Amino acid sequence: MSSTRGRPHASSHAMLADAACELFLEQGYEATSVTEITRRTGVSRSSFFNYFSSKSAILWFVLDAQIDALAAALEDPATPVDDALAAFGGGPVPETLALAIVEARTMRVEEELALGRAVRQLRIADLVAQRLERDGTASIRAQITAGAIAAALIASVWRWAGLGAGRHRLEAQVADGLAEVAALLR
Numbered sequence: 001m002s003s004t005r006g007r008p009h010a011s012s013h014a015m016l017a018d019a020a021c022e023l024f025l026e027q028g029y030e031a032t033s034v035t036e037i038t039r040r041t042g043v044s045r046s047s048f049f050n051y052f053s054s055k056s057a058i059l060w061f062v063l064d065a066q067i068d069a070l071a072a073a074l075e076d077p078a079t080p081v082d083d084a085l086a087a088f089g090g091g092p093v094p095e096t097l098a099l100a101i102v103e104a105r106t107m108r109v110e111e112e113l114a115l116g117r118a119v120r121q122l123r124i125a126d127l128v129a130q131r132l133e134r135d136g137t138a139s140i141r142a143q144i145t146a147g148a149i150a151a152a153l154i155a156s157v158w159r160w161a162g163l164g165a166g167r168h169r170l171e172a173q174v175a176d177g178l179a180e181v182a183a184l185l186r
Helices: 013-027 034-041 045-051 057-075 081-089 095-102 110-134 139-167 170-185
Strands: none
Touching: 013 034, 013 045, 013 057, 013 095, 034 045, 057 081, 057 095, 057 110, 081 110, 081 139, 081 170, 095 110, 095 139, 110 139, 139 170
């Protein structure tokens, strides 16, 4: 006996994100409401908000989780900074974000991507600078270094998406981006 009440068992981040991306491709990001996403997936608005804090969170939820993991690693004094940064590309990959990056014009999501990218790059820079300063790096050097690292990590995600997210490893792009920073800082 199955109940028809409550959230369908199949509802998940991925199912909601897939439906949202379909709608973004069909009618654009701004023209798509949370109600339309929930209608397409057959879940309630409250179920949607159990998974995502907002419509924009659909694009960013995996990358935000990666940034949260980076923050935790950088907080741990036993984790070397280089190890924390190298791990950034590991784990689940931001496939929804990659689709939005590649299909930005079709989805009409350029503004959201630009704003979200800047916010996340700044957060990463702040996290890295704080760690570098705790480890004894002078504030100005820590901020400059952290800014370059943050730019490299975010640019690596954009490059990975542009190359074909399913055909390339994000970890490899992150390693390449960090290598570029190391070369610049020599």
